[in-house]
Amino acid sequence: MATNDLWAGIGSALAFLITLTTMAMNQSRIKLLINKISAYLNPYIQITIPEYGAESFKRSDFFVAIEAYLSDLCHQDGRVRKLKAELESDMQKPQVSVDDDQEIVDTFKGATLWWYADTELPKTTVITYRAGDEKRRFYRVAFHKRFHKHIVNDYLPYIIKNGRDVIAKNRQHRLFTNNASSQWSSYDREKSLWSHVEFRHPAKFDMLAMDPAKKEEIKDDLNAFKMGKDYYAKVGKAWKRGYLLFGPPGTGKSMMIAAMANFMNYDIYDMELTVVKNNTELRKLFIETKGKSIIVVEDIDCSVDLTGKRRDKKKAPKKSGDQSDMLQEEDEKMDDEDSKLTLSGVLNFIDGLWSACGEERIIIFTTNYKDKLDQALIRPGRMDMHIEMSYCRYEAFKVLAHNYLNISDIRDSQFFQLFSEIQGLLDQVDMSPADVAEHLIQTEKKDAGACLQALIRDLEILKAKNNSAADCHPQDPTSIVVPDLNPTVMPDLDPTVINIFEVARDSTLES
Ligand SMILES: Nc1ncnc2c1ncn2[C@@H]1O[C@H](COP(=O)(O)OP(=O)(O)OP(=O)(O)O)[C@@H](O)[C@H]1O
């Protein structure tokens, strides 16, 4: 009886197990079937974009770009009522995005897309730092299946690009400078090569005193570069552009770089070549720069000796004698190891194979002496556009007068006469915009009129100095013309100028 009972128990347990297995198999079959039917009946496709990849601790770039894109869309689309705002450390303003369970509708070339954000618990156990972090966020987009290819091939790349642009626009821009290689660490390589601060220069193109036509040309060029991704790909060139800014001190080269960075919404990498030991270091630094950035080498002519020819590989004939041979070899070895930075290293960084890593980068060199530079360095293709920043002429002066004194239309203004005088003087005298700007800074005791008069006085002094220098030219000692020093004619003449004239007059009389 007991044995029968045992067998009966085993039998019913087996029957129960078999029933369970059959049900489970049926369930998965049923699920499959339901999916098939719903796929047949439901013409919509969904794509899910998780915040983190399967094994990644870093937020997915795709997710971040979508977040930025949708937050921008929120501003245009007043229908979304539940938004949330977050302030990241490197953002200029809070980022507003769609809150969970909120739908946002987008359209793209005839297709309608429904986006929403949500959270779900991960299928596997995860260890997190903060409470609440265990939930994983994701975006899900639904659209009609007939747009499938269109959405995957065109729309998704489109929102990635636009989202990145929105991020770049909102991000607080940064000004990087390179550290000496002694400070580089293998632990945090990215941060140890370059240090940065927030870039908050207020310069804008409108504020730059220079020929307006030239200014427009530069802006057009920058715009074309920004939109030129496809063009560069089509012609097989790396997406980068070089600008050479040259001109005397104080003519606005550094200000132009700041204006360009603000115009393009780019970071600036201010490369200090004097601390770069050799070409390898230069390459490492270059690799660690990001796209959408301007890499600047200021005063390239002073940074390193790049004026000579590319390094001559041929060795000089050896001196005779074993010891001198050894010494010379030693010298050459040290020379090669330290070999500093060479012109070819810099050329490589501008347009060698390495220059193509990363994209959307502008390289700017500045110099006070363009003639000192090796032609190889500044040929088109390397420095695509040469921009001369020159002394202040009348058109540039008008920009400064507008910026500093708020004088725009001078035709009917009380300053008309003063402006005419300044125009005449700026045609004859070289004064840097920095110097002119210095004269135009108003104080409590110095109004706009006084600023302009002070400028005229100093321009006249400069003009007189130039004339006297020309008149005293050693080639022609007899041609000294001594101007009338009557104080009523030139009341504000600088005493040093009067002194020059007096010395000149005395020496003429003596001879
Ligand atoms: N073209 C300009 N337009 C407006 N302001 C200018 C211009 N040039 C110079 N300034 C003023 O002079 C300051 C110094 O100019 P900046 O440093 O840009 O000259 P620079 O050409 O870079 O000189 P350097 O060759 O010595 O580096 C600027 O911050 C700005 O206030």
Ligand SMILES: [Mg+2]
């Ligand atoms: Mg400068």
